[in-house]
Amino acid sequence: MIDLVTKQDVILKVEVEGLSQRSVATKLGISRNTVKKYIQEYRNAREKFTDLSVENFALTEAILEKPSYNTEKRAKRKLTEGMMDRLDFYIKQNVQKRTDGRRKQQMKIIDMHEALLEQGFDIGYTTVRNYVREKEKTRKEAFIRAIYEPGVVCEFDWGEVKLEIGGRLKTYQLAVFTMAYSNYRFAKLYHSQQAVCFQDAHVEFFKHLARVPVQVVYDNMRTVVKKFIGTERELSPITMSIAAFYGFQVRLCNPRKGNEKGHVERSVEVVRRKAFSLHDSFDSIEQANEHLQTKLNKLNQRTRSNKTPSVLILEEQAVMTTPMGDFDASEIMNLKVDKYSTVTVKQNHYSVPDAYVGKTVRVKNGANSIRIFDNHALLAEHTRTWGVHEWRIDLYHYLTTLGYKKGALENSQGFKQAPKQIKFIYENYYTNNQKDFIALLHFIKEKNNLSEIITLIKALEKKPFFEFSTEKLIFLSQQKPEAPARPAGNQAIIDKSLENLSDYANLLNKEKEKQIS
Known part of the structure; x- marks a missing residue:
């Protein structure tokens, strides 16, 4: 293969050094025809260069352009007509x-x-x-720059981020919204891309803005599109329900056309990098979301077109509609309470009052909580767990059963998950008296006064002759503090008497200190 250096060497040896073309071909080990070709190209270029009206492009190219070979008309040696017919058939099938x-x-x-x-x-x-x-090979796609009106277009997408939460490394889902006009960004972390998380993200975003855009743009994610019918797409009930509640239009991108929601495609990458590239370890997902919000506030303060997204979003909010309320982002299920007085949601157990064993209850499965109802009465509410085969047990739900199964208290799942104050009271004052302890729990549940009971216990401990019992705690808790009665009579006499009593008390205390010393 002849390279550029060889071509330049040929020109120098023939035109400058005066060697013959035959000797140059022999010396460089190339064909005499090749030498003749290079010299002829060079001389033709020099003739053009003598015309002052012509730029010296031809001469420059003759020296600097790499040798090339025309292969367009070269016949294919192995690819026959029969093979091409078969390949054309496969391409048509695709x-x-x-x-x-x-x-x-x-x-x-x-x-x-x-x-x-x-x-x-x-x-x-x-x-x-x-x-x-x-x-x-097809013609390259041309993109059309769009101009957006305030408050009209919002784009949504999911992204993944790996975080260490509570010492465990796990992949979390990042829901990201971007307003196309202002480039204002909102994001929140979730455990999953399930329908309830998708809906909850919208609730949080609309609550954050206190407004609803005209249109939200999505790609063809499963939570949004129920099914494809040829080139047509059918929206999922999840998407239609939240769009109907808030009154926004749904627009879907064409398949594999992420550029049609380029704002949020870019936002996912920017938010993930700015928020979690330096800090990716947190005690809880709530703490991680607080950190995320801090970073978003900084991003939305960055100047864009002489204005920040935080300023531009005000223009959008002025023309957007106000939501009528918050959508209840939850999945509704009717479930039977098992023998452990729990319902099972996504392979995890959540307790209900023990009187409902064997009955069917209504469960609202949300992104952050599990709420359990009997008709419209709320029976229990638990923080949702995203693990597998985990139990969320409220000790108060089992007080009736523990009343006649007192020995089961200490080893019960409910006691293990009880608040630290409850465990403290039992382990310090009721270890061998489960009956009175359960009676106290009944009282605390009824009055919702655990912090008050703890205060009373600390006050009783300070008394010199400390006697502790459930009856005393209940009695003291029910007493209303009364203001001390002020003695009637001449004010000057009263004040002087109080001063004398104070001095006398101080004198007695000094005498006691002398005796002790």
């Missing part, structure tokens, strides 16, 4: 499959090559690849 929604069943180039080999053709993979790529 086009039909894309139209029918069977994109994942297309033949790849390697599949086409293997098919040709099985049919007895002798052909290499590279030749097949080059032919198919040339056939499938």
